[in-house]
Amino acid sequence: MKHLISIRDMTKKEILNFLNAAEKIEKSEMRPKFPDSIMSILFFEPSTRTRFSFETAMKKLSGKTITMSGSAGTSMEKGESFADTIKTISRYSNIMVIRSAIEGSVRYAAEIAGIPVINAGDGANQHPSQALLDLYSIKKTQAGIENKTIAIVGDLKYGRAVHSLVDAMSHFAPEFYFISPRHLRLPKKFRDELDRKKIKYNECAEIEEVIPALDIMYVTRIQRERFVDIEEYEKVKNSYVLKPEMLKNVKNNFKILHPLPRVNEIDCGVDVTPYAYYFDQAENGVYIRQAIISILLEGAQ
Amino acid sequence: MKQLKVDAIKDGTVIDHIPAGKAMKVLNILKLKDSDVVMVGVNLASRKFAKKDLIKIENRELSGDEVDRIALIAPDANISIIRNFEVVKKSEVNIPEKLSAIIVCQNHKCITNTEPVTTCFYVEARNPIMVRCHYCEKSFGADEIKIAGIPVLAVN
Numbered sequence: 001m002k003h004l005i006s007i008r009d010m011t012k013k014e015i016l017n018f019l020n021a022a023e024k025i026e027k028s029e030m031r032p033k034f035p036d037s038i039m040s041i042l043f044f045e046p047s048t049r050t051r052f053s054f055e056t057a058m059k060k061l062s063g064k065t066i067t068m069s070g071s072a073g074t075s076m077e078k079g080e081s082f083a084d085t086i087k088t089i090s091r092y093s094n095i096m097v098i099r100s101a102i103e104g105s106v107r108y109a110a111e112i113a114g115i116p117v118i119n120a121g122d123g124a125n126q127h128p129s130q131a132l133l134d135l136y137s138i139k140k141t142q143a144g145i146e147n148k149t150i151a152i153v154g155d156l157k158y159g160r161a162v163h164s165l166v167d168a169m170s171h172f173a174p175e176f177y178f179i180s181p182r183h184l185r186l187p188k189k190f191r192d193e194l195d196r197k198k199i200k201y202n203e204c205a206e207i208e209e210v211i212p213a214l215d216i217m218y219v220t221r222i223q224r225e226r227f228v229d230i231e232e233y234e235k236v237k238n239s240y241v242l243k244p245e246m247l248k249n250v251k252n253n254f255k256i257l258h259p260l261p262r263v264n265e266i267d268c269g270v271d272v273t274p275y276a277y278y279f280d281q282a283e284n285g286v287y288i289r290q291a292i293i294s295i296l297l298e299g300a301q
Numbered sequence: 302m303k304q305l306k307v308d309a310i311k312d313g314t315v316i317d318h319i320p321a322g323k324a325m326k327v328l329n330i331l332k333l334k335d336s337d338v339v340m341v342g343v344n345l346a347s348r349k350f351a352k353k354d355l356i357k358i359e360n361r362e363l364s365g366d367e368v369d370r371i372a373l374i375a376p377d378a379n380i381s382i383i384r385n386f387e388v389v390k391k392s393e394v395n396i397p398e399k400l401s402a403i404i405v406c407q408n409h410k411c412i413t414n415t416e417p418v419t420t421c422f423y424v425e426a427r428n429p430i431m432v433r434c435h436y437c438e439k440s441f442g443a444d445e446i447k448i449a450g451i452p453v454l455a456v457n
């Protein structure tokens with residue numbers, strides 16, 4: 001692979017290749033180093049956490065980073081085109097990470113950059129390094145990734161992380177439980193795709209009844225701005241909060257994931273249970289990004 | 302061949318088996334000149350469907366670009382080239398797997414609507430049709446597909 005743009009582009013083999021490399025890097029069985037490489041980080045839309053994760057990954061690989069966050073004070077603000085910005089910055093660096101609100105912009109950048117490009121989020125479309133770190137977290141905690149029972153809770157309509165996770169997991173014969181308020185259901189286009197791929201899924205409105213069946217619960221935030229009717233938001237927001245007392249009859253291998261940041265959808269009391277895995281998941285993001293950078297830089301040499 | 306209710310033409314193109322009611326949509330994507338002579342049949346009896354539309358254009362043969370666009374509106378259309386009242390070539394339209402610069406992405410947040418990027422769509426399903434944008438990856442069904450105008454230079 002030359003670039004990391006979308007989970008849709010990836011074969012099962014390519015996904016596993018990233019997961020295996022991340023595992024070797026975490027266990028120090030592999031210590032790739034790129035002291036002569038510079039990573040340019042272009043965040044047209046700010047996200048401190050994702051930016052830090054990429055910067056940390058590159059620094060652990062002994063590489064260097066140059067960062068632009070937001071477009072204030074840049075040549076683009078002076079009227080330079082997106083294409084010219086990409087073509088110029090790509091001459092300063094060996095690998096580029098881009099985040100932008102414009103959907104498809106990172107794929108376009110990859111077509112004109114001439115160096116490996118990583119998509120760190122393009123609007124509502126894709127955020128493939130997030131999906132890979134989610135998969136890595138599942139694989140690591142479940143001793144395998146095939147045939148897992150996974151509940152996804154919260155905003156399934158707009159959640160980009162949810163859509164990428166569903167796409168990525170589809171290679172590994174999962175059974176899904178989709179738990180959301182009615183008008184934040186997984187869109188029909190995604191359900192149709194699951195039907196075509198013959199993947200089992202169930203839709204439900206309650207968290208508690210499904211918990212004992214689960215290997216993984218992936219919780220996402222329900223944002224107030226997604227609701228036209230604020231009363232409706234007030235009604236549903238508390239029915240999708242995970243509390244410690246709900247975790248009585250869980251499987252031993254059960255783990256809770258969350259792409260973070262969390263607001264109130266997981267009660268802080270859950271953090272001290274052995275099922276909370278979201279901060280480990282964030283740490284896994286660094287290993288998977290080290291793996292992504294290494295594989296793409298090696299491929300470009 | 303059954304006698305058509307629309308007058309025969311000497312030279313030109315007949316587009317047959319257009320879904321009933323879609324003839325105007327097909328006409329819209331053909332870059333017709335003021336001088337072009339066109340006959341349109343709407344809601345004609347058809348053996349293939351209950352009803353169909355039909356278009357005859359005098360002294361004109363269609364470009365590949367135009368045929369690809371027609372295929373999106375009328376996937377079962379036949380196109381006959383007429384020379385001296387004889388059908389010299391008859392072909393069915395075929396939706397190509399990849400459509401470059403033919404569809405306008407309906408996602409206003411898509412890079413193809415904010416930068417001068419040529420659109421590219423992949424046909425993921427044919428019946429009913431579903432296409433997916435190469436850039437923003439959104440998929441669109443038959444009613445959501447917006448066909449781009451034919452660039453003026455491509456028209457003879």
Ligand SMILES: [Zn+2]
Pocket residue numbers: 104406407408411412413434435436437438439
């Ligand atoms: Zn698009």
